Structure formats: structure tokens, C-alpha cells
Amino acid sequence: MLLYWNKYAQRLGDKGHKIMESLLKISDPKLEGTTIIHELPNDGSKLDFESQIHGLLGYLRGHLHNHDITIEIVVNETIENKFAFTPIDKFNRLNEINPNLELLKRTFDLDI
Template structure:
């Protein structure tokens, strides 16, 4: 589920919908049975997210072959981005999205600790 969620977010980002992409990737959604729960930081984010909800649901239902999926949105005004990324975390996330990043790193002799 998380892979398809990320793929959809990336597709939106590639189309220029960067705000929606960031809302989808702000934190990892929680899957409980057929229900997906996403926590957003404010009502404005929720409104923006709801505009794309049908497209997201359609994508997930089609790619996961499950038409019982639902998405609940929780607004948490005291929400803080729980992810504190160091260089290795960023690299791991990029590697999940595109494994070819390793080829780039080795080709140019890039070091994560530099």
C-alpha cells in the first residue's frame, strides 16, 4: 500500500502538484484492515487533500485490487513532522523511490558523510 501511495504522490509531483505531493508524503499513512488513516497538520491541508481524495482512492483501489479501501483524515493542529532526517535517512528514502540512486552515488563517488 505504501509503495502505491508513494507512486501516486510522485506522479502528482511530476505533474507539478508539489503541495499535494508533500501532503501525501508528510508522514506515512497507517493501514488498519481496509482503512487508511493519514494525519495532517491543519484544516487547510485537509481541504487540499480532500480535493485529490477520489483520484488517490481510485489509484489505490485499482493497483491494490481492493475496492473496499477507505481513507480517514485526522487533523492534528499540534502535529509536528515526526521525521528527523539525517543524510543516511534521506538517502534511504531516495533509494526506496528510485534504486538507481546507488548508481549515481557510485558513478560520481559521492559520500553520505561529506
């Protein structure tokens, strides 16, 4: 099942449907009986996924020769990486990459 899941994602990516491809690849689905459980990071992703689910179901049912397959979508907001950067954190990170940023800040008396 996972092989055909990834093949379908690749096929969508080749056709330019990058959002759906990324939603399919965001996590590996789990198979419980004939139900495929797929975790997504938020409700917006779930809505996008559900709008395209019929093509995926048709592809999987045909290639796996099992017309009882269903897909259950679970929203799990913990899989989403959240970063809260303050302006000082951003400056410090950029300064690590390019130390000349500190010189620029001092030369022009810039605030962070």
C-alpha cells in the same frame, strides 16, 4: 499500500502538483483493515487533501485490487513545527551565520 501511496505522490510531483505531493508525504499513513488513516497538520491541509482524494482512491483501489479501501483524515496539529522568533532571536541567528552583521549594526547605529 505504502509503496503505491508513495508512487502516487511521486507521480503528482512529476506532473507539478507539489502541494498534494507534500500532503501525501507529510506523514506515513497507517492501515487498519481497509481504512487508510492519514494525519495532516491542519484543517486547511485537510480541505486541500479532500478535494483530490478521489484520484488517490481510484489509483490505490486499482493497483491494490481492493475496492473497499477508504481514507480517513485525522487533523493532528502537533506534527506541525511552530517557531516563534522575536526580532532579537532572528538577529542573533543571522549574526551566527555572518558575524559582520554586528559590525553593520554598530556602524549605522541600527536598532533590532
